[in-house]
Amino acid sequence: xxxxxxxxxxxxxxxxxxxxxxxxxxxxxxxxxxxxxxxxxxxxxxxxxxxxxxxxxxxxxxxxxxxxxxxxxxxxxxxxxxxxxxxxxxxxxxxxxxxxxxxxxxxxxxxxxxxxxxxxxxxxxxxxxxxxxxxxxxxxxxxxxxxxxxxxxxxxxxxxxxxxxxxxxxxxxxxxxxxxxxxxxxxxxxxxxxxxxxxxxxxxxxxxxxxxxxxxxxxxxxxxxxxxxxxxxxxxxxxxxxxxxxxxxxxxxxxxxxxxxxxxxxxxxxxxxxxxxxxxxxxxxxxxxxxxxxxxxxxxxxxxxxxxxxxxxxxxxxxxxxxxxxxxxxx
Amino acid sequence: xxxxxxxxxxxxxxxxxxxxxxxxxxxxxxxxxxxxxxxxxxxxxxxxxxxxxxxxxxxxxxxxxxxxxxxxxxxxxxxxxxxxxxxxxxxxxxxxxxxxxxxxxxxxxxxxxxxxxxxxxxxxxxxxxxxxxxxxxxxxxxxxxxxxxxxxxxxxxxxxxxxxxxxxxxxxxxxxxxxxxxxxxxxxxxxxxxxxxxxxxxxxxxxxxxxxxxxxxxxxxxxxxxxxxxxxxxxxxxxxxxxxxxxxxxxxxxxxxxxxxxxxxxxxxxxxxxxxxxxxxxxxxxxxxxxxxxxxxxxxxxxxxxxxxxxxxxxxxxxxxxxxxxxxxxxxxxxxxxxxxxxx
Ligand SMILES: Nc1ncnc2c1ncn2[C@@H]1O[C@H](COP(=O)(O)OP(=O)(O)O)[C@@H](O)[C@H]1O
Ligand code: SF4
Ligand SMILES: [Mg+2]
Numbered sequence: 001x002x003x004x005x006x007x008x009x010x011x012x013x014x015x016x017x018x019x020x021x022x023x024x025x026x027x028x029x030x031x032x033x034x035x036x037x038x039x040x041x042x043x044x045x046x047x048x049x050x051x052x053x054x055x056x057x058x059x060x061x062x063x064x065x066x067x068x069x070x071x072x073x074x075x076x077x078x079x080x081x082x083x084x085x086x087x088x089x090x091x092x093x094x095x096x097x098x099x100x101x102x103x104x105x106x107x108x109x110x111x112x113x114x115x116x117x118x119x120x121x122x123x124x125x126x127x128x129x130x131x132x133x134x135x136x137x138x139x140x141x142x143x144x145x146x147x148x149x150x151x152x153x154x155x156x157x158x159x160x161x162x163x164x165x166x167x168x169x170x171x172x173x174x175x176x177x178x179x180x181x182x183x184x185x186x187x188x189x190x191x192x193x194x195x196x197x198x199x200x201x202x203x204x205x206x207x208x209x210x211x212x213x214x215x216x217x218x219x220x221x222x223x224x225x226x227x228x229x230x231x232x233x234x235x236x237x238x239x240x241x242x243x244x245x246x247x248x249x250x251x252x253x254x255x256x257x258x259x260x261x262x263x264x265x266x267x268x269x270x271x272x273x274x275x276x277x278x279x280x281x282x283x284x285x286x287x288x289x290x291x292x293x294x295x296x297x298x299x300x301x302x303x304x305x306x307x308x309x310x311x312x313x314x315x316x317x318x319x320x321x322x323x324x325x326x327x328x329x330x331x
Numbered sequence: 332x333x334x335x336x337x338x339x340x341x342x343x344x345x346x347x348x349x350x351x352x353x354x355x356x357x358x359x360x361x362x363x364x365x366x367x368x369x370x371x372x373x374x375x376x377x378x379x380x381x382x383x384x385x386x387x388x389x390x391x392x393x394x395x396x397x398x399x400x401x402x403x404x405x406x407x408x409x410x411x412x413x414x415x416x417x418x419x420x421x422x423x424x425x426x427x428x429x430x431x432x433x434x435x436x437x438x439x440x441x442x443x444x445x446x447x448x449x450x451x452x453x454x455x456x457x458x459x460x461x462x463x464x465x466x467x468x469x470x471x472x473x474x475x476x477x478x479x480x481x482x483x484x485x486x487x488x489x490x491x492x493x494x495x496x497x498x499x500x501x502x503x504x505x506x507x508x509x510x511x512x513x514x515x516x517x518x519x520x521x522x523x524x525x526x527x528x529x530x531x532x533x534x535x536x537x538x539x540x541x542x543x544x545x546x547x548x549x550x551x552x553x554x555x556x557x558x559x560x561x562x563x564x565x566x567x568x569x570x571x572x573x574x575x576x577x578x579x580x581x582x583x584x585x586x587x588x589x590x591x592x593x594x595x596x597x598x599x600x601x602x603x604x605x606x607x608x609x610x611x612x613x614x615x616x617x618x619x620x621x622x623x624x625x626x627x628x629x630x631x632x633x634x635x636x637x638x639x640x641x642x643x644x645x646x647x648x649x650x651x652x653x654x655x656x657x658x659x660x661x662x663x664x665x666x667x668x669x670x671x672x673x674x675x
Contacts, residue, residue, distance in 0.1 A: 048499075221447035228401055228442075229462045229513060230435035239461075243452045 010172035017171075017205060020248040021212025023325045050324040060320035066313025067254075073124065074131040081121035082107065086278045110302065113285075114292065122280035123302055129281040130310065133195055133264040134257050140199035141260075142253060145206020152207065153214030153245075154237045164211065167204040175201045179263050183272040191274045191281075194267050198260050209252050213245035220244070251325055255318030258311040265307045282307050348376035349553045350400070350521050353414040357395050360408055369395040371577035371628060372413070377521065382547060382554040384564035384585075386600065387574035390622050393557045396574075397523045399423075400555075401440055402430035417521070436466040439514035439552075443526040445506035449498035455482075455509050456494030462516045481512040486542060504535035508542065515546060522547065523555045528563060540567055561600050565589055573597045576625050576633035579652060582660040593659060593666040595640040632664065640665045 054060045073080075105111070110119035152163040170178065179197045186193035217223060218241055226240045265283030267273050273284055282303040289299035357370040370392040377383045385393050398404045399411050402422060415422040417437065422430065434440075442448045450458060459478035463469045469477070475494065482490035485508040498506055507527060514522060524543060528536035544567055547554045556568055564571050564585070571588050573581040573596065581594035592598045599618035620637035627633070628649055635645040642665045652662045 221442060221444055222450045224403065225440075225442055225448040225510070226450065226461075227403060227431075228434055228440040230431045230433065230465055231461060232431070232465065235461070235465075239453065240450050244450070 008172075009174070013171055014168070014208065017209050017252075018212050020252060020322060020325070021209050022216055024213030024216045024245045024248055050321075054320060054324045057320050057324070059316050060324075063313050063316025063318070063320060066309060067317050070127060070310045070313060071131065074127040077124040077128045081118075081124045083118040083121045085117055085121040085125045085280050087117065110298070113288070113299065117280075119299075119302065122285060123282070123306060126280040126282045126285060126303065127306065127310075129191070129279060130261055130264065130307075133191065133198070133281075134260040136195040137198035137260045137264070138202060138253055138257050140195065141202025141256065142206055142249070144199065144203040146210055146249070148203065148207040149210030149214065150237070150242065153211040153218070153241070160211070163207065167207045170201075170204040171208065175259065176263055176266055179267060180270065180272065183267050186272075189272050189275060191279070194264055194273045197267065197272075198263050201263070202256050202260065205252065205256060206249060210242075210245060210249055213248050214241050217241045217244045247325060251318060251321040253318075254314055254321060258314035258318065261314070262307065262311050265303075347378050348416070349379050349418065350377040350555070351414075351416040352376070352396075352400065353416065355396060355399060355413040355415065356411070357392070357399050357404065358410040358412075360410060362408075366410075369577055370399065373572075373574070373577070373579055374413075375572050375579070375582070377553040377555055379520070379553055380547065380551040381570070382544075382556055382568045384568035384571040385555060385557045385574060386561055386564055386571060387559065388600075388618075388622060389559055391574045392577040393559075393574060394525055397440065397525050397555065397557055400523065401434060401438060402427070403434075403440075432466075435462050435514075435519070436517045437519055438521050438523070439517075439519035440523045440525065441507070441510050441514050441527050444530045445503060445510055446498060446530075448510055449506055451498055454495050454497055455501070459494075459509070459513050459516055462513055466517045478512075478516070481516050482509065485509070485512045485515075485546070486538075487512070503531050504538060507531060507535075507539055511539075511542065511546070515550075515552070518550060519552065521553045521555065523557065525557045526559065527556075529558070529560070536563070543567070561589075561597075573600065576622065576628060578628060578633070578662060579660070580634070580662045582652075584658065587657075587659065593655070593668075594661055594663050595638045595665075595667060596634050598667055599637075599639075632662075640667065 108118050108120070110123070112118055113122065148163050148167065152160040152167075179201045182197035182200055183189065183193055186197070214237075222244075223236060223240050226236055231240070264273070264281075265286065268281050268283030269287040271287060273281060277284060277288065285303040286300055286307070289296075289303070292299055353374050355370055355373045356368065359367045359369060361367075373392070373396055375383060375385075385396065387393055395404070400415050400422065402425065404411060411423055413423065417433075422433070425433070449455070456475065456478055457471075459481055460469075460471050460474035463474035463477055464471060467474070479490045479494060482493055487493050487505055487508050493501070493505075493509075498509075501509065511527075522543075527543065528539050531539060540563065543554065543556075546552070554567075556564055558564060561571075568585050570582065570584055572579050573594060575596050581588070581592070581597045588597070589601070592601050596618070602618075618637055624636040625633040626635055626646065630649060631647065632638070632641070632645045632650050635641045638645065640663075644664050648664070650662045650664050652660050655661055655666075
């Protein structure tokens with residue numbers, strides 16, 4: 001399929017969200033044909049069959065492998081890092097004029113940065129910062145998005161229109177631009193302002209997605225059956241609609257994590273992140289490396305490679321999950 | 332005027348009737364589309380302990396009728412007119428909250444596809460206790476033994492373990508039993524079963540029908556049995572209403588109706604049931620054409636384009652639902668001769 005050139009990027013973004021949302025709710029009601037045949041049953045069996053397809057999908061396995069390795073490394077980084085990433089252990093090797101970047105030597109496989117700090121340890125501990133920012137932003141974005149999406153999906157009417165109007169406006173701004181603007185207005189940039197800026201960008205994605213999948217689930221047979229038993233409105237929403245609307249949201253969260261990691265790196269690179277470089281962070285390391293790019297490109301290469309590999313891992317995993325859930329996205 | 336005759340007759344039954352549907356009319360009005368009348372002046376009564384069938388091809392308005400009775404049609408884009416009298420209250424004039432209190436307590440309903448009608452992420456036990464908590468004010472803990480008893484009653488083996496099972500762990504028949512348990516947990520006076528066996532294997536169908544029959548006989552629950560398959564109502568219903576294009580076209584007691592169907596549409600429906608003994612419909616004769624050929628009821632018989640008995644007047648005037656004098660109601664200008672009368 002060739003994408004419609006007239007369609008703006010914002011429209012495509014919304015369409016992608018809506019396609020994923022439509023996978024919730026299983027088959028629409030009344031799938032029994034006149035002859036009494038039933039289409040494949042929705043719900044758990046759908047997830048089970050998606051899982052069966054995933055297990056044999058090399059793209060998913062690679063993505064999941066990278067993701068798992070990254071998460072494990074990030075968590076155990078402080079224990080496996082050969083040195084303290086904040087200590088200028090090779091400071092005496094730094095020669096301001098002749099050799100600003102100490103090369104590798106025994107115990108320091110990747111050498112050190114311009115302040116004599118072990119590069120490998122900084123990369124490892126930097127993984128932890130990346131994980132904290134990515135997960136922190138996505139969790140806050142999820143909570144915010146789920147709250148707004150629930151309000152919109154449960155109440156409908158003007159609440160829905162109001163929330164969705166704001167959400168759509170936010171979705172029409174490119175996410176990095178929005179995150180940069182938000183981070184730039186912070187009085188004192190810090191890790192928290194990065195997390196918040198990225199979280200706010202994610203909120204409309206999750207809100208639109210959850211609302212869409214709640215609408216799909218709301219018209220499903222089992223919600224009608226629950227209403228036919230007189231189940232209270234709140235229980236219909238919280239027990240019957242929302243738990244069945246979450247699968248697309250979880251899939252989206254893995255994709256969003258990749259974007260969050262790249263966005264966080266971009267913000268730090270631009271100096272909008274934590275100014276304290278004693279806490280190593282990949283984007284900020286990349287930013288600091290610019291000064292030495294000509295003679296010592298490895299300083300830029302390592303953090304950049306880490307960012308790309310990790311973002312790729314989350315994207316491969318997320319996209320194959322999405323594909324398994326939504327056959328329509330296999331184009 | 333003919334409707335008046337019917338009203339006079341049913342007025343007498345009215346006091347005994349538990350559920351009395353009067354001139355029910357459901358119109359779908361979508362934005363920018365022409366209004367569509369899905370149910371067009373349907374009236375029928377159900378007495379306690381009685382089973383009444385609502386039969387017709389797919390799309391004739393059976394589900395819409397049942398959803399209208401239950402108050403489950405959306406408010407927006409749908410106009411519901413007429414009266415649904417339940418023990419002296421008109422259900423169509425109840426508020427949303429009042430109907431929510433009645434559903435599951437006074438009125439139960441079971442649906443066509445048992446798997447998609449169960450919440451896939453909640454254990455069966457929780458779905459049964461939910462009704463009891465809602466209408467009986469029980470705690471989850473107090474409701475659990477009652478739920479276990481209900482599962483036992485609907486013939487689910489090892490109910491203790493099944494309480495913890497998720498819907499996908501049950502077979503199709505077991506799921507429908509679980510749904511019946513949920514619908515009957517609070518002993519509603521009326522149960523509406525909308526094609527409860529359509530999605531099931533033939534052998535399971537018979538078991539579910541037998542179970543429904545037992546349960547309603549035990550408790551005196553009135554059952555409205557909805558199906559496109561006359562074979563299903565044959566063994567179950569006291570009275571049968573045949574629906575075509577949103578209107579009742581024939582109504583009668585089960586035995587005479589099956590022995591001598593008089594409306595050409597009913598004859599056609601019976602002809603398309605496979606019979607094991609081969610006495611009728613040895614050749615499966617499906618009704619020619621489809622509902623898309625229907626004429627508007629205002630000025631004709633909707634069935635005329637498909638009707639083997641059609642005469643000129645059928646395309647010019649609407650037939651009314653009339654008593655043939657023997658308790659059979661017919662909406663037809665040229666009904667099939669009653670074979671019993673002929674032989675007499
Ligand atoms: N929500 C709706 N909007 C518009 N038309 C509907 C809606 N629901 C049902 N209909 C129409 O009403 C008619 C009766 O439907 P239904 O009662 O579901 O038939 P069935 O007898 O097979 O249960 C059908 O022609 C159907 O297309
Ligand atoms: S009224 Fe005429 S067309 Fe309609 S069923 Fe009777 S005979 Fe057939
Ligand atoms: Mg139906």
